[in-house]
Amino acid sequence: MAGKTQDLIVIGAGPGGYVAAIRAAQLGLKVTVVEREHLGGICLNWGCIPTKALLRSAEVFHLMERAGDFGLSADKVGFDLGAVVKRSRGVAKQLSGGVGHLLKKHKVEVVMGTANLAGKGKVAVKTDKEELVLEGKNIILATGARARELAGLEADGDLVWTYKHALQPPRMPKKLLVIGSGAIGIEFASFFNTMGADVTVVEVMERVLPVEDAEVSTFAKKAFEKQGMTIMEKSTVKSLDRGKGKVTAHIERGGKVEKHDFDTVISAVGIVGNVEGLGLEEQGVKVDRSHVVVDEYCRTGVDGVFAIGDIAGAPWLAHKASHEGVMVAEMIAGEKPHPVRPESIAGCTYCQPQVASVGYTEAKAKELGFEVKVGKFPFIGNGKAIALGEPEGFVKTVFDAKTGELLGAHMIGAEVTELIQGYVVGRQLETTEQDLMQAVFPHPTLSEMMHESVLDAWGRAIHY
Known part of the structure; x- marks a missing residue:
């Protein structure tokens, strides 16, 4: 590995990084991918895929409860939360393994370790066994993002969860507070509500699903309330008092602070880019509010260094990352692809x-x-x-x-x-x-x- 110069080094093997690597390999480039944790990234392991598996279980459960509407009967309808989660993790594991197979098939070299930029065309990697320096003519930053944590609302895995905790819940919440009504928050609210939790959603903006068309937001709110959710718009969770098996949320709405008790809180207040420890500033890569600054072709302004996917800013969607990866790989190979236009990228939320x-x-x-x-x-x-x-x-x-x-x-x-x-x-x-x-x-x-x-x-x- 060390000593030979690759055409491309990709840092991160999520839906941006692994797709970029495969496309580059298809075009005849020599490629190395460095991944610190899981092939497939957050999307396959802790995001898009396992949440859809959970939501599918909720959908089937909901249909079973409605059996009579279809002239069917289903007695003693229930669920085993552990089995639901086990299926979700199995789906994620299967797809993550598939990514490894695809990279091997395309002769992409995979290095498991933590990477940082170490000078022009150089990437330092720390693995479990050694520290080495890879050399590449081009480098793609595809390190993704993680859940944003607000002061006083930090997750502890017990009473307050991030999406990772919610995907492997230690228990079924009875009274759940979801902070944030974007796609992540609403999908978990929908899942736990369908499975029987009493769910309250707090949104700081004037309407739920705030990036959607106003008519969609209005319709969604009515549907959620009809399903039994409590929706609090133009509201802010100021603080959480954590006790034994209980959280008291101080929620400000209309200038007044109300106290509400819950047994579980899910914080879904956005994401921050994984920009730390990469040596970006030292190499001249500009970072703005936890995201790498890029042009429409994902160029960072530093020769031979690109950034794609969540680390490069909104929209924070897997399919956007994948297409940016393809675009950059094709540019490196000498082709002339069109830029990925944010306004042509669909957003999907898998709530009910x-x-x-x-x-x-x-x-x-x-x-x-x-x-x-x-x-x-x-x-x-x-x-x-x-x-x-x-x-x-x-x-x-x-x-x-x-x-x-x-x-x-x-x-x-x-x-x-x-x-x-x-x-x-x-x-x-x-x-x-x-x-x-x-x-x-x-x-x-x-x-x-x-x-x-x-x-x-x-x-x-x-x-x-």
Whole structure:
């Protein structure tokens, strides 16, 4: 290892790093990946994948409780939290092992250890057995991020949890406080609420799921409250008093501080980039609020050093990291890829009901100066949704009234995290409303709502 110069050294083997390494290897480059903990990173081991496994268990449990709605019977419906968690960890382990297989298949060298920049084209690595220096013509920083912890709200793994603790819960919460209503917070709130916990969600912004379209947030809040959650918007948890088996939260709302007791708290107040100990500043790499400063091609401004994924800033999504990894690998290999555009990256939240979106919200489009046409279509008007027993939700599309360009799409309801890709492809192909109107959507499918929403923007919806 030491002594030979690689074409590329990737620090971090999450969905950004391992994908960058594989793409670079496909293009004939000699690649080494350094990973300090788990192949697959947070996403595969402690994020996207295991949370979806938990949420699938909650979804099946919810359907079992609704058996009578479908003419079925299910007696003594219950769950074993340990078995639910064991399945989730098994799914994560299977996929993490798959990443190792893929890297080996593509002849990517893997070094397990802690890395830092050690001069131009050099990466120092400390493994369990030795310290060595790798040399590479190019370096990609893909070290990801971790949960943000606020003073006084720090996790202890007992009463106060981060997402990692929530994925391997030591017990089933009875009265749960979730701080933060972004994707991570709402997904855990949804899981534990479905499994029987009394859940309260506190959000500092004026609405839950604050990055989503306002109509989606409003609908989501009503759905969550109907399911039994307590939603407190424009509220702040000022402090936590920890006792034996109990946490008293001091929650400020409307200028008044209220005290509420819980047995468990999940803190989901954002993330911070893993920038410490990498020797970034010493090598001239700029860091701003825990994230590496990059241009649209993920270049740091230091020759041969790139940063991708969560460490390079929002949106903090695995698929964004992967595509940035591919883009950088192709640039290093001499190709000319297009930059990854944040506004063309879909966001998906796997709560009940699911939420998905791409592009601009209606408010953002207007703020940018567009004259818009907006279409909406409800799940209740769709035959497949009714047959599935999932009549709650809607699809909303936002168009440029002058050109017909699809500016944004926003959905809430069953399986919308799968449906959104249709609009993602449409935006990538620079489709117009005419293209979407003339496309033939199969019947009976949920996707027909996508068609009807487009038609509705021009007053042409058929079924509602």
